[in-house]
Amino acid sequence: TYYKPVSVNVNLNESSRDPEIKTFEWLGIPLLKQDNSVLGTLVMQKYDGTKFNEDDKKLISFAARQLILSIEKKNAEIILQRNEKQLRNLFDKNPLMIFSVDRNLLIQNANNQVFEELGYSKDEIIKQSFLKIYSSKDHKLISDNIARCLENKADKLTWNARKLTKDGDEIWTKEIASATEDYAGNLKVLVVSENINEHVDADRRLSDLSHFNELLLNSAAEGILGLDINGKIIFANPSASEMVEWEAEDLIGKSIHEIIHNLDPEGKPYKERPNAFLDTIKNKTTHFRNDEYFWKRTGKFFPAAYKCNPIIENDKVVGAVITFQDISEQKKAEEEIRRYIKEIEHNKNLIQKNADELTELNKKLIESEGKLTEMNQNKDRFFSIISHDLRSPFTSLLGFSEYMAKYSDDFTGEELKEYATHMYQATKNILNLLENLLQWSRVQTGRIEFIPENLDMKEIILGAVELYQGNAINKQIELAAEVDDYSIAFADKNMIETVVRNLISNAIKFSNPKDKIYIRSMKKDDKIYVEVEDTGIGISES
Template sequence: MKTTLKHVILIIFLSACIASLSDVTFLHAAQKKQILVLNSGEYENLWTSGILNKLRNNFVFNYSNFQLNIESINFNENKSWMVNYQNFSDYLTKKYTDVKFDLIITIGDEALSYTGYVKRKIFKGIPVLFSGVYMVDTSAFNPKNGFSGISTNISFLETIRMYVSLTPQRKNLIVLFDSSQTGKLKRQLILPALNKLKKKNFQISLFENLTLESFINKIKANQDSSIIFLAGRFKDEFNSFGKLDLSAEILSKRCNIPIYSLHSQLVRNGIVSDRIPNAGSDGELLTTEAVKILQGTPIEQIPTIYSRNLRYIFDYKRIREFDIDIESIPANSIILNREDTFLEKYLGYLLFLAGIIVSSIIIITLIKNIRGRKKAEKILKESEERFKEIYENSTVGIYRTTPDGKVMMANPAFIKIFGYDSFEILSMLNFEIECIQAGFDREKFKACLEKESIIRDYNYPWKRRDGTTVYLKENAKVYRKSDGSVSYYEGIVEDVTERKKAEDARAEYIEELKRSKELIEKSARELKELNMKLYSSEEKLKELNQSKDKFFSLISHDLRSPLNSVLGFTEILAENHDELSNDEIKSFAENIHSLLKNLYKLIENLLQWSSLQTGRFEFNPMNINMHRLCREILELLSGNAVKKRISLINLIPPDLNVFADEFMIYSVLQNLISNAIKYTNPGGKIIVKAVTDDKYSTITIQDNGIGISLKELNNLFSIESTYSKTGTNGESGTGLGLILCKELIELNKGNIWVESEVGRGSDFIFTIPLSSEEKKMSENAV
């Protein structure tokens, strides 16, 4: 009787529990949010089915307050897509008349295409999440339009190129398409990749809407040199597209050709390889995003995720059949049908045996632990005592503080570092206010510590009880409560004040050394510059001495010769004037006049040259009309030219102006034209002409006289070897004229040179800067 009563009470209790659970379940069912899942069943493969399974398991086991309503899309291929869409919409509307969906989830390209078309009609205002998509362009399915999800980017070019590389000896790629709606979309995506693969000695053959038998007949002749890429399905006897898995299996048995595809379920039906995204990862992401929306996050705040998380699947038997190097396939590929190793074959037994052994070890360990508990307690106590000894006698400070600055724990070294007598006094202070040195940002330190959780070797100054500064090196760690908020800080500090002083002194010493080094280097540079100037002055002094020696040599030679001649003539006149005829006296007078004239010219050149060498020659540049200046000189020298019947021609443009010292240029032109007259044969011609560029005018004095040899040309403008030669009528020269011309032209920022040939004449050429007005006109002309 007592037993029966116990049974009745137990039954009543269990019934009450079941009833209460039923009420709770009914209440939850009434409050469940509704989700409609549309799966592209026609094209379902390992990827989309894997996403669906992951999604279903997540919601069943983790989110039981959400209701999944799963529908597969199986459209009739003999009907248009609009008819199929309408029929399916009618089906959904009728089945779910009383259900208000909170979210639509689509898996696969067909499901997304359908939902996008009918959303405004039957799913208006309902957010849509998509996954398993790799063919549909998802740019229009964005959060702004109520769509978000996971779009997988499959590179067809990368995929096909990898397939082709596995058997490089096969030079013919055969591609099968079909004209279904999905097939057309695949064709649009794959054809651009095929166009990029076209190359010499490689053929691509495209087929569409063939039966399996006709396809085999077309490719049989090229079996040994081909590979097949299945991007579509075969037609059956009813002119409909059949199941690709069965067709692929038959094709692989009847043709000795490697076959590849994009349908992950086909690798078990004779296919060498295909690609599959990570269904588990995509399903997990899809679940996470769905829960966010169902918990209130607007879909506009959930961006589309673009995934490339793809892997290849290979059939190991097919790899061996076509002699494909297993090392050449991508590293993270999935390989099916691989022969089991010994470990794989007997892994279950080994794990069972290991479990028994581990269990035995655990039991034995537990027995030993029970026996050794007292020993462990003793060791723990000793360890605590050692820690306490280290804590009390440590030379570094150990502390624990609250976030607001109260000291919770401090060892004697820490108390001593800050100059206090006991922990009780220290604990009453607001440590982080009263001991912080002015200028140190403790809040910044705490923010950094809370962000990183730990800080090592942090150096900064603190204030001791007596107001002096102590420099500490701190290592600290933050400890948090279960809710993540800060519980306390704990760390150690080391007094590095003496080290800091030594480092500061060392830094100051290094800085002083740097300053000394800079002063030494500056002095060295100045000494070097002085040495350079001294060397330059010495060289200039040498040049001046050489010029002086040459100058005196010229004076002693060139002055003595004409003076001796004059003295000779005057001596004859003085002693024999009574015996000389008038013609002889006239001849002597003319010779004396010529000698004195040349002597005057020599002295004038020597004085000018001397003035240039000593820097006493005034330089006054101005705008000069070269035509006018040349005309004046030609008029001055016309007497000498007339005696020798030499034509003087001025071809300088009347409007040519240069910027130079007029006296110097006058001297240059007079010297050069005088020389030209001197060395031109009677009846000859001298032309003065000019050309200009954007900066300079080039003046040429051209004669058709005796010319100058190459040997003489090299030393023409050198003071070391003055050039002097008798003219065509016996005229003598000073040898200083050309040297003077060179220095005058260079002083006016020009250059001078000569072009000559013996027997044909000479061109003396010099450049001179244009005037500012002339430069502007030249620039405008350019």
């Protein structure tokens, strides 16, 4: 498609430079580029007054086409030169190493980064073998990949290799290669190399760290399990595998609650508390427990202490890690400690019991010591009582016998009988008194029981009066007994007789000659009152 030439007749005005020529003819055609945009116009003109014919129009159309082709070629050459310059700048100043390699593995071109990074001069690189700058370990890799690029032009290959600097140092590079044709149509391989030494070192360090972490995990005494967000096992270290008696690969992909942590020791599911592992994943919480059990593949179980922590990446929980221990020995130790504590408590109670018994024995010893002191006092009192109670009957007996010895010739038979009777009675009373004193001593020393019984107080009082009648006669003292006929008391006989004798004996002892002593017994308010009244010196009220 093109525009047709246009012919125009122009009338010149009087101002024309040539006054002979009054008119001239114009023929014009637009200069069209390939995209039909107008670059300009080609114009022809005649001054002879004739008009342009068809041949003139064809000529100008041909000239316009040739002119536009020439202009566009020139522009293309200018653009190409500019692009080549830009490409050369890009090629030479590119931070990556760029090589052009032919099918003979000879380097045809290389950018400045190659010389700078590898340390070779241009003469030491260009037209040299591409394998020269690689470690011998990678020669086959390089040769094979260059051949593949030449065979398959559309392929773009990537690999890592070790380049050699001029000093012999190795540099790890990442290579990208593809086939291309130069201006002459020769097939070459363009290789772009990126220095990845730092990445390789980082990867090596990461690999070393990963290997070290793997060693740590494999050497850890605790069992370690990794869970995904669904609670399925994605990792198990050897200790975990050993404790639950599962092969590590058999654990992978299984739910921890289905095979390890599903039942309590009684075989009942863990329903009384939330699922700690899933709660960790759902709520980013950490759980620690030491009162649950893990099950082995063999159907046995063991007490476990475990801690469950969430695994967080970019503030999102992606799983959980569980560390656990078999605390069977710890539980046994705790049970042993509880047993020891119980035994200590038992021993403590025994010691306390023994201490209480010793305290009681000490108390009894003190009491025995007191009783011994009291017994000694009672002994002294006993001897005092004996000397007191026996003196009066013996005095009476001695008085009768002395009187009879002096005046026996003057006594009638009747008087002798009377005095002999008194002496007999006095001797009998002395015997009774000794018996009573012995009984009383047994009571005082705890060797006899207190035995109360119904007593006739009249009989006891008259017996005591008769016992001390001789003493009273010798001191010219009258004993008068005033006792109710029916005076029954509930008491110990030996004790009551001792009391009555002591009262009468003391009354005689502290009374004056020709005095009268009253011994009375009377019943009052269901009680028997006994009193001894004399006119002796008495006892001080203080």
